Amino acid sequence: NAGVMQNPRHLVRRRGQEARLRCSPMKGHSHVYWYRQLPEEGLKFMVYLQKENIIDESGMPKERFSAEFPKEGPSILRIQQVVRGDSAAYFCASSPRAGGVVQPQHFGDGTRLSIL
Amino acid sequence: EDQVTQSPEALRLQEGESSSLNCSYTVSGLRGLFWYRQDPGKGPEFLFTLYSAGEEKEKERLKATLTKKESFLHITAPKPEDSATYLCAVQAKEWMDSNYQLIWGAGTKLIIKP
Numbered sequence: 001n002a003g004v005m006q007n008p009r010h011l012v013r014r015r016g017q018e019a020r021l022r023c024s025p026m027k028g029h030s031h032v033y034w035y036r037q038l039p040e041e042g043l044k045f046m047v048y049l050q051k052e053n054i055i056d057e058s059g060m061p062k063e064r065f066s067a068e069f070p071k072e073g074p075s076i077l078r079i080q081q082v083v084r085g086d087s088a089a090y091f092c093a094s095s096p097r098a099g100g101v102v103q104p105q106h107f108g109d110g111t112r113l114s115i116l
Numbered sequence: 117e118d119q120v121t122q123s124p125e126a127l128r129l130q131e132g133e134s135s136s137l138n139c140s141y142t143v144s145g146l147r148g149l150f151w152y153r154q155d156p157g158k159g160p161e162f163l164f165t166l167y168s169a170g171e172e173k174e175k176e177r178l179k180a181t182l183t184k185k186e187s188f189l190h191i192t193a194p195k196p197e198d199s200a201t202y203l204c205a206v207q208a209k210e211w212m213d214s215n216y217q218l219i220w221g222a223g224t225k226l227i228i229k230p
Contacts, residue, residue, distance in 0.1 A: 041222060055212075056211060097119060098215040102147050107160045108159050
C-alpha cells in the first residue's frame with residue numbers, strides 16, 4: 001500500500017500523559033501536513049513540514065503541541081500533558097513538490113485520540 | 117477574508133435521484149479547487165482538482181464544475197455506496213512554488229437511500 005500511513009489508528013490517553021502520532025507520507029512526497037477534525041466539523045490546519053523543516057505552524061497551539069519530520073523516519077505530532085479538549089481525529093496528508101501546478105493533498109485514515 | 121461555504125449541510129436522496137452539491141468560495145485569484153469524499157472513520161479521499169472557471173471533471177457518477185464564484189458536484193443516478201461526506205477546499209495563502217495552505221468547507225453529508 002503506497003498511501004499515507006498513520007499509526008496508531010486509535011490512541012487512548014489519560015489527562016496529563018503524552019500522545020505521539022506518526023505519519024509516513026506517500027512514496028515520493030516531500031510535504032507533510034497535519035490537520036485536526038472534530039465530529040461534524042471541517043478540517044483545521046495545524047502544521048506544514050518538509051524534511052527537517054517546519055514551514056508553517058500557524059494552526060498549532062503554541063503550548064503542548066509540537067511536530068517534526070526528520071530526515072529519516074515518519075513525521076511525528078506530539079501532544080504533551082493532554083487534556084480532554086485534545087480528543088479529536090488527527091489527520092496527516094502529503095503532497096509532492098508542486099512544481100508550478102497546485103497539487104492535491106492525499107490523506108491517511110487518521111488517528112482518533114481519546115482522553116480519559 | 118478567504119472563505120469556503122458548502123451547501124446543503126446534509127442531503128438525503130433516493131437511489132437514482134440526481135442532485136448537486138454546492139461549494140461557494142471567496143478567495144483572491146483562484147489557483148485550485150479540490151473535491152474530496154470522506155467516509156465515516158476514514159480520511160478524505162481525493163476526487164478532483166479544478167483550476168479555472170469553465171473547467172469540468174468527471175468520474176463515474178460524479179461531475180465537478182467550476183465558475184468564478186462556486187463549484188458544483190453533480191451526482192447522477194446515485195447509489196447507496198455514494199453515501200459519504202463531500203468536502204471542498206480552495207487554496208489560501210501561498211507557502212512557496214505553487215504550494216498553498218487550503219481552506220476547507222464543513223462538508224455536505226450525502227445519504228442515498230435504497
